[in-house]
Amino acid sequence: MRAVEKSDLTGRARLREAALELFAERGFEATSTRAVAAAAGLSPALVTRHFGSKEGLRAAVDEHVLDRIGGELAALAPADGSTLMESLGEVSARLFGADPVLRGYLRQVLVEGGETSASLFGRLLSGARAELERLSEVYGEHGPDEQWAPFQMLCLILGPLLLERVMQPGLDEPMFAPEVLARRSAANQRLLLRGFYGSLEDGGAT
Structure with missing residues (x-):
């Protein structure tokens, strides 16, 4: 709104x-x-x-969208560092879940391809790198792969946005409904913190 x-x-x-x-x-x-x-x-x-x-x-619209995303992230200052992952999930849900226009705009720009699309994605990628640095400070010095982790984080956030029209038929509820967003956010947080197979010891899988 x-x-x-x-x-x-x-x-x-x-x-x-x-x-x-x-x-x-x-x-x-x-x-x-x-x-x-x-x-x-x-x-x-x-x-x-x-x-x-x-x-x-279009450049002005891009700046407006990026400023909005950046402003939400900049205002994120949880009192307890251990809640940072949860707070980031709430920001993502608030930005994309409540605003179908924002989702639609990013979807259109990112699938168009070309220099403008790549530039916007690059700036989103820089933001993801900054947030991963903040997460690494909170959750431990042995952080994720520095090259690929920002891409992986954006895939988790932007994937549902880009694939909304083909993902929705496989779900019983609107995929950006608050309760669905909360469950997806919690699943993403578990994936980022522990991984699919985080409980396996090194060398335990072949």
Whole structure:
């Protein structure tokens, strides 16, 4: 849910919000600046005035999305370090579970491919690396594989978002419903903390 009504936003913010919703629904290529302006109730000329081009508009939407994710993570400061993993799970659920537009936007951008998609993923990857460093400080010096762990973490978070339409038929409840998110988050936390076979001694598996 948006923090303020669209009528209370500046023209620039209204265009950005309209673009976020239309890009999430249709994708970047299929959305015209005229459609964005119409959805915002503003003149198409204002897109050029505020953003320079359609690509500039998408860059502004990307920054807004990344700022929102970064702001949620930056505000995360659990009193007890042992709850950090759980708190990260709650942030992820709050960001993606409560906002189908955000999910749709990330899904559209990440599956489009190309330089812009790779750039956005790279910035998400940098954020994942930072959070893994914070987790390693709390849960022990013998952290995960430094190269692949950020990718693995993003796969856990983004996988359901990207595959929502094909995963849903195999579930009895909406996969982003609060109770489903809580259960999936708990399963992810167990996987990250102990692994599928964390109880096996080294060399016990062949």
